[in-house]
Amino acid sequence: MIDSVQTHKHPSPTRGARVSARQKREWLDGYLLVTPAIVAFVLLVVYPMFSTIYLSLFDYGLTDARIRFVGLGNYIELTQDTIFWRSLRNNLTILVVSVIVQVGFGLILAALIDRGIRWGKGIARTLNFAPVVMSAVAVGILWQLIYDPTVGLANHFVRLLGLTPPSQGWLGDPNIVIYSILVVACWQYTGYVMIIILAGMQSVSQELYEAAEIDGATELRKFLHITLPSIRNVNIAVILITMIGAIKVFDLVYILTRGGPANASQVMGTYIYYNAFTVNQAGYASTISVVLLGFALALGFLQLRLSYRPREDA
Amino acid sequence: MRIRISTVLVHLLVGSYTLLVTLPILWMFLSSTKTMRELFTTPFALPSDPQWSNFLRAWESGISQYLANSLIVTSISVILIVLVSALAAYALARITFPGREFIYLLLIAGFAIPVHTVLVPLYRTLNGVNLINTHVGLILPYVAFGIPFSVLLLYAFFLEFPSEIEDAARIDGCTIWQMVLQIVMPLSMPALVSVTIFQAVFLWNEFSLALIVIRDDALRTIPLGLTKFQGQWSTNWTLMLASLSMATLPVLLLFVILQRHFIRSLVGFSK
Numbered sequence: 001m002i003d004s005v006q007t008h009k010h011p012s013p014t015r016g017a018r019v020s021a022r023q024k025r026e027w028l029d030g031y032l033l034v035t036p037a038i039v040a041f042v043l044l045v046v047y048p049m050f051s052t053i054y055l056s057l058f059d060y061g062l063t064d065a066r067i068r069f070v071g072l073g074n075y076i077e078l079t080q081d082t083i084f085w086r087s088l089r090n091n092l093t094i095l096v097v098s099v100i101v102q103v104g105f106g107l108i109l110a111a112l113i114d115r116g117i118r119w120g121k122g123i124a125r126t127l128n129f130a131p132v133v134m135s136a137v138a139v140g141i142l143w144q145l146i147y148d149p150t151v152g153l154a155n156h157f158v159r160l161l162g163l164t165p166p167s168q169g170w171l172g173d174p175n176i177v178i179y180s181i182l183v184v185a186c187w188q189y190t191g192y193v194m195i196i197i198l199a200g201m202q203s204v205s206q207e208l209y210e211a212a213e214i215d216g217a218t219e220l221r222k223f224l225h226i227t228l229p230s231i232r233n234v235n236i237a238v239i240l241i242t243m244i245g246a247i248k249v250f251d252l253v254y255i256l257t258r259g260g261p262a263n264a265s266q267v268m269g270t271y272i273y274y275n276a277f278t279v280n281q282a283g284y285a286s287t288i289s290v291v292l293l294g295f296a297l298a299l300g301f302l303q304l305r306l307s308y309r310p311r312e313d314a
Numbered sequence: 315m316r317i318r319i320s321t322v323l324v325h326l327l328v329g330s331y332t333l334l335v336t337l338p339i340l341w342m343f344l345s346s347t348k349t350m351r352e353l354f355t356t357p358f359a360l361p362s363d364p365q366w367s368n369f370l371r372a373w374e375s376g377i378s379q380y381l382a383n384s385l386i387v388t389s390i391s392v393i394l395i396v397l398v399s400a401l402a403a404y405a406l407a408r409i410t411f412p413g414r415e416f417i418y419l420l421l422i423a424g425f426a427i428p429v430h431t432v433l434v435p436l437y438r439t440l441n442g443v444n445l446i447n448t449h450v451g452l453i454l455p456y457v458a459f460g461i462p463f464s465v466l467l468l469y470a471f472f473l474e475f476p477s478e479i480e481d482a483a484r485i486d487g488c489t490i491w492q493m494v495l496q497i498v499m500p501l502s503m504p505a506l507v508s509v510t511i512f513q514a515v516f517l518w519n520e521f522s523l524a525l526i527v528i529r530d531d532a533l534r535t536i537p538l539g540l541t542k543f544q545g546q547w548s549t550n551w552t553l554m555l556a557s558l559s560m561a562t563l564p565v566l567l568l569f570v571i572l573q574r575h576f577i578r579s580l581v582g583f584s585k
Binding site: 026027029030031032033034036037038040041043044045046047048049051052055062109112113116117118119120123124126127128129130131133134135136137138141142143144145146151153156187190191192195196199200244247248250251254255268269272273276277282285286289290292293296297299300301303304311 | 324325329331335341357401421423424426427432433435454455459465490519525526540541543566569577
């Protein structure tokens with residue numbers, strides 16, 4: 001499915017020849033059908049994207065009518081803004097840990113469900129996936145209660161293990177807050193990775209495993225030499241999806257901490273929101289948006305290149 | 315049949331991991347019908363005397379309104395997304411016209427644009443046409459941002475659509491619109507259901523855009539409404555958890571019922 005991008009093209013039969021009336025009619029149909037989608041998409045996605053880039057060159061406020069061209073001024077300010085660097089670093093921390101934990105656990109869990117267990121496959125799949133369909137807002141509020149510094153379940157649990165909970169609270173300690181948020185993110189999304197990998201594993205030919213069994217291969221060897229190579233592309237796809245999710249995280253951080261305490265958990269998404277809608281620095285917010293956009297587009301295009309299949313007749 | 319020890323261990327491992335993952339959700343549902351006292355003394359016991367009044371109070375405090383708003387916004391958005399995307403995906407997959415490939419790539423590249431990077435211009439545009447603080451102002455960007463993924467999925471499906479059916483329809487004198495709306499779409503239900511449930515779950519949970527577009531309490535969707543209770547009921551946990559349960563239950567049920575379709579759309583997403 002995810003074969004390398006096909007570059008070979010058949011010559012179009014219309015090229016060079018005169019366009020018949022029937023063909024024109026067909027073209028018109030094509031354009032009419034795509035028009036609603038294109039109009040909505042260009043007006044509300046493409047135009048705003050360029051608008052963000054344009055506005056990043058201004059000192060601009062949404063609530064007053066302040067707008068003044070500052071050239072690359074915002075970008076220069078950005079390089080000296082420690083909160084921005086903190087945000088970027090937090091995004092990268094989330095990215096690295098998410099990829100390792102979510103893809104690692106997701107892969108192991110999928111392998112165990114796929115070939116390790118006989119009973120309760122469906123239930124294990126459904127229950128592990130359940131957090132994914134919850135809204136980040138509900139998840140955030142739920143975990144805020146779990147992380148409550150006095151009576152929360154997290155403290156309860158940690159004490160059961162004979163450990164001491166953090167004295168400033170899970171979300172109140174600037175040194176651990178980002179990891180507390182990561183626990184929630186991994187709790188919510190490992191099931192997502194698991195389900196995609198599991199679907200990939202289920203399309204691996206059973207004959208390969210049977211042949212390996214005749215050779216007396218252990219389950220671990222089968223996993224390393226049959227399963228992993230067969231689902232390589234699926235793994236790359238989920239890694240990219242996880243990376244994109246980590247770069248654009250907003251809801252969960254906003255609900256759990258608003259980027260606090262003292263900006264310790266600020267990420268690009270929340271810092272954009274803070275600048276645009278709390279302190280009325282929409283121009284500066286656009287500058288941060290351009291950085292975020294750069295990351296997202298780069299990762300998005302990698303994903304697209306992996307999956308793009310041109311139409312066979314085109 | 316002989317059962318090996320390793321098999322038992324693997325079941326125990328997967329079982330206890332799954333239980334650990336499920337615990338927070340279980341706790342949420344269990345606690346939502348408890349008294350505050352019970353919530354703290356016996357966190358994982360069944361409520362001795364279920365306090366259904368928690369649900370009633372949450373319902374009357376605004377949840378009913380928020381659920382209704384979410385239902386309206388989500389269903390209108392999803393219907394529009396599916397319709398608009400199906401028309402476009404059909405043209406891109408089945409008709410040959412100049413610029414086809416460029417339009418396809420443009421649409422699916424939009425997939426990579428996070429909504430957070432365009433909040434400022436979107437706010438500006440919507441404010442300029444007086445759509446801030448309206449449901450329409452929320453639905454329009456929802457539709458636009460829903461298009462790339464939906465076109466991607468439906469395009470892949472329409473590529474495999476049997477051309478004999480189209481030929482027969484053409485011979486019968488169908489216009490292109492009749493063909494798409496009356497013949498192709500009804501025969502593409504599995505793909506349309508996959509797109510519908512994916513977008514429905516996503517929009518039901520959407521928060522970032524709702525946060526900047528909606529101001530009035532009466533217009534809040536459910537995620538935005540929950541944030542109001544986050545401040546208001548920060549000490550009244552049972553009410554908070556009852557609200558969270560009510561917000562979560564619809565999507566959870568939808569997922570359990572239509573699991574197969576939902577997973578199919580996610581898998582398509584990763585290809």
